[in-house]
Each structure stands twice: as C-alpha cells, then as structure tokens.
Amino acid sequence: METHETPFRAALRTGLVLGLMMMVIVYLIYFIEASLLASNWFGLAVLILYFALLLFFGFKYRKEVGGYLPFGSAFQFSFFTLIVAGIIGLVGNLLLYMVIDPALPQVLADQQMENTMEIIESFGAADAMSTEQINEMKQGFLDAYSVGGQLKAFGFALIIYAILALIIGAIIKRKEPTQSY
Template identity: 55%
Template sequence: MEEQQSPLKAAIQPGLTIGLVSLAITFIVYFIDSSMLISGWFGLIAIVIFFTLIIYFGRQYRSELGGFMDFGTAFQFSFIAIVISGLVGLVGQILLYQVIDPTLGQVLADQSVENTLAMMERFGAPADSMGAEQIEEMRQATLDGFTLGGQLKAFGIALVVYAIIALILGAILKKKDKSLEY
C-alpha cells in the first residue's frame, strides 16, 4: 500500500507551479504593455486562473487520498499551496520592480492615479474635485506599494487574505465518505 502525502508535501509542487504560472503571466503582460499590470481585467483573469489551478490540484490531491478529503486537510493543502505560490510571486515581483525595471513602480503609480481621476470624471466628479496635494498623496501611497518594504508589507497582509481564500477552497474541495456515516 502506498503512503499518502501530507498536505504540506502535496502542496509544494502545485504551489510552485501556480507561482511560476502567475509569474510567467505577469512577465508576459509586462513585456506586452506594462500598464496592463494595474488593469482590472488583468487582475480578474489572474484570479480566475489562480482559483482554477488550485481547485484542479486540490481535486488531484483528493483523488490521491482515495476520493475523499476532510475540510482540515483541504484547508491545509490550499493554504500551503497559496503561500508557496505567493512567495514565488513575491520573489518575481521584487525582481521585476527592484532589479529588472526600477522605474516601473513610478510609471504604474502615475497610471493608477490617471485611471482613478478618469473614473471619477466618468462618475460625474469635477476634474478639480481633488487638490494637487491629495493627488500627490494618492500617487505616493501607490508608489510605496512598489517599494521593497511595500511589497513585503503587502505579502504580510496577503497572508490573512490567503487564509480566507483557503477556507473557501477547503469548503469547495472537501468531500465526505458517506459510507462511513451510520
């Protein structure tokens, strides 16, 4: 009888795979048009791919366990895979924003402020509703997110979000063996 992998061991390969897929998509988008990195569509597509891959690998792991997995195991698998994926993504983003293109953060911060102001105008807010000081604060806050400290802080906050996502995925991936109920 073959030994079953623990959720930790089973989550390493999927986490690395998802992280590398995420990085590949990020770098492809960067090379095509870096301003798309702050696009809502890019974020939405990335989330759909992310959830699809986690569910795919989770179901694969559940099959390895005999077709059934309790909530705790599903949560552990999901959380560990997401954290590993996040670490791979963090390393890749640090390389992108700090080594490959240190000016990218400034470009994206400027683009983000422009997008925000354009959206405000579309909703009927006057162009001068925000003062220059407020706009500069918004630009600086966005730019701070692209610094090394900002990226590490965002990853720390993301751990809480990862736990919530893993709870949702755990509920999706769990499957009880009904034959054991009496």
C-alpha cells in the same frame, strides 16, 4: 501499506507550479505591455485563474489521496499552496521592480493614477480633490511597488489567501461514506 502525500508536501509542489506559472504570466504581460500590470482587469483575471487552478490541483490532490479529503486537510492544502505561490510571486515582483526594470514602478503608479482619476471623474468628484490629495495618492501608488509596499501587500494577501482557502477547502472536501447497520 499505502502512504499518502501530506497536504503540506502536496501544497509545496503545487505552490511551486502555481507560483512559477503566475510569474511567467506576469513577465509575459510585462514584455507585451507593462501598463497592463496596473489594470484592474489583470488583477481580476489573475484572481480567477488562481481560483480555477487551485480547484483543479485540489481535486487532483483529493483523487491522489484516495478520493476523500477532510475539510482541514483541504484547507491546509489550499492555504499553503497559496502561501508558496505568493512567496514566489513576491520574489518575482521584487526582481521585476528592483532589478530588471527599476523604472517600472513609476510607469505603473502613473497608470494606476490615470485609472483612478478616470473613475473619480466619472463620479464627478475630481474637482473636490486638492493637488495635495492627488499627490499623496500618487505617492501611495508608487510606495506600493517598494520592498516595504510589496511586503505589506503580501501580509494583506495572507488574509485573502485564508478566505480563498476556506472557500476552496469547502469545495474540494469530501467525507468518506459511513456504513450504518
């Protein structure tokens, strides 16, 4: 009798690999140029990489369990993989922002503020903003790097993970062919 790995067990293994890979990438970018962590391009690149790697691992898991995977199992695998990877990323980010470089949140908030002001100026709306609004926006960027801000971002990420897992699950599922007589 052949035993198959459950979606949860496979997701734990895959999530650990994906989370550690992403943490290494974040730390490499930090050591190369920390301000890139606040770049919109970095966030988009990470999302694309997550999607591609999750597809790769999802197809690999489907092959491991015999080539067929119902949508429910595909969704569970994807969602729990993202949760495990997200928790590892959360811990890695908290270590980076609170222990390794406590000054980094200020650098990233300043970079985000600069990026945002460039966008606002390109639309010609910079003059319409008061100093109070600008300071409030800057404080919001800084608060996002606090423990509470990171936990709140993780909570929001769970919604994104569910949507992404639905998409990935729909892509990697494969029904067993039924025999009709």
